[in-house]
Amino acid sequence: MSVQEVLGEDPEIVLADKRYEIISEILEMSLVRGRRKWSSSDMLDKVFLDKWLGIPVFLSFMWMLFTFAIETSGVYMTLVETWMGWLGGWFTWIGNEFVVSLIVDGVIGGLGGVLVFIPPIFFTFLGISILEDSGYMARAAFVVDRIMYKLGLHGRSFIPLLLGFGCNVPGIMACRSIEGENDRLVTILVNPLMSCGARLPVYVLVAGAFWSSTQASGVVWSMYLLGMVLAVVIAFLLRKTLLRGEPAPFIMELPPYRAPTLHGSVVHMWERGFLFLKKAGTYLLGAGILVWFLASFPMGAPIEQTYAGMIGHAVEPLLRPLGFDWRIGAALVFGLLAKEVVVEALIIIFAVEGEAAISATIAATLTPIQGLALMVFVLLYVPCIAVVATIKAETNSWKWTLFGPVYQTVLAWIMAYLVVVVGGAVL
Template structure:
């Protein structure tokens, strides 16, 4: 604060000004100017940083990224799904009924189903790595800064927001580079609304089941919804509880370069392997708990999952979600999804006791309308972030007050947006 008072401006701006003054002075005495060359980076920046074209071009590239990841991974997901289907089928033959159910429904049906999303997650990370390695993502931060500044966010907030597409936990840690406490807190509060890769399996399942050829667009719309809501919330927070102006954003843009196959694959692997680690820990524990709650009391639960502990929990909370058309199955899945969002899909697999994406998708289509499916996607995007994210929020904000505020805010927002989607859908005749 003192440095700012002495300098009369943001220290970063003063430093940057001084640095460029020095460069200018040195160049004036040493450089003999020739005709200025119009370099390739200048040519690309002319359009990528264009006042009107910059954002549409970014949205087009983002759409291409999702279309590529979603459609190209489909046959590979099928192969993994068939593999786990065979394992589940084989394990049903085990004489011990409990063990057979545990392996076929809990491990191969639940956890195995989640693992079918590996190709999709790796392809998505590959496209992000290519954009990052090319130098384009830094430009996206730059073009988004104009919008973000107007909405009360700091330009540096865009990097954590981008990281949030992978996982909100490292994204929230990345907010440490934001100096202003208010800027940082706003970024922390809105970051969980950026759609992380854990939500992707839910989108894929629901969108694939209900929206056919429009599936990738439906998924893209969730990412778009998350970004828009995050920005609007930032604006709201800036105008209310965290009043003030965001500090200016200064960054030096790197030159463009052609991404290498080797480099992009390494980046993809570094991020993708986090999902594999999660599958071996959180998701495995989740699958075991879910299987237990859905299979016991033993004997009764085998007649109908509705009579299991999972069914009882779902039924108890179902009235709250009745306006959206969610029944006990969806409600139970959402509750378990608090551990990790992928568990929503795992839970649906275990509750329906069917193997493979197609079987689960078929069961969903039989029980729910596309409107309910879309509302479920939006609800999954917005309702309480996962356990790890809540823990990170507490650690990074250093406050239980803001952590609880974030959880309550996300629940309220999920409910309001869910009601809005349902209401608009019913009005348009999609019920």
């Protein structure tokens, strides 16, 4: 007979109840109570933890966060783009056409195309920092846990999933805190469905190509929401099939609310944003040069006959039903290096300069429905190699390492196809 059967309840809950019972007894004996104040924390928790309003309030704050990140950053993106354009023009004094192409198309065109998205990325991190510093995120974890637990996700999964909004690598590594092998595996496998910061440039680019900034922020918000919903649905399916079992309950002490300080929130934003800048200066720079090389060689060949063109044509038959041609196919393949590289690759392959030009090209190449399908595909398809390597390191299993990217790519294709078919029928 197990401890759970003897107690008739989960031992962790019984232990927690006993612990608080003893604390209450000691307090009763040692504390002279005054008239209890109805604190600000009590007031806020009454609504933020409300059974019916908790989740809509959380979704509202998330929408406000993405609206702030996308609508407000438009001017600053133009500012960075103007500066990049000026920098690109400056290098034309170099006589050698090959070197100019490498610097202007490969480095400034490709990498610069991603650097344009620094403002929305930093604004997103600032918003998340404010929500975390205020103590609200812990409440969000509590509220979301009610649904997650019912659908098979361990309560402790929320924090790794939340970290996945920044980058899936630390999100997956944070799963170490989850007890129970199946609980941990489920969370690792659904973590890449949480939309990381690297996908944001793709969303901003594609949504901005088809919709006004007001509508675009709503579309981007819905991508994050779709990722969360699918993470819960896939966790539920895994729990019912491959990784059977009940998740352990979540016991969490809620921190007090604090007014976030500008200094604290900016520091936290910088800590996260600096990782992106570091990645841009090293990994994305290298990726940009690699894509430029593959899109430029064999030397003098038209773009569709370059190595990038060959890669794109190889995957085109699979992507054709979604409305994506070989150029988008090639960009998606390069996205395996890092999701931001999709934007770099699109700029290099379409041979355009700047965010406005690539935006116009996307709008001319795809319909709005296909654009939406592209965003869904980028959200869900095989994660970048760093994430795959982390899954291997954390699961120590080739089976699960291969399972993750395969199920994600199948899911991405099905969901994107549904968007194309249903969207096409409705509009």
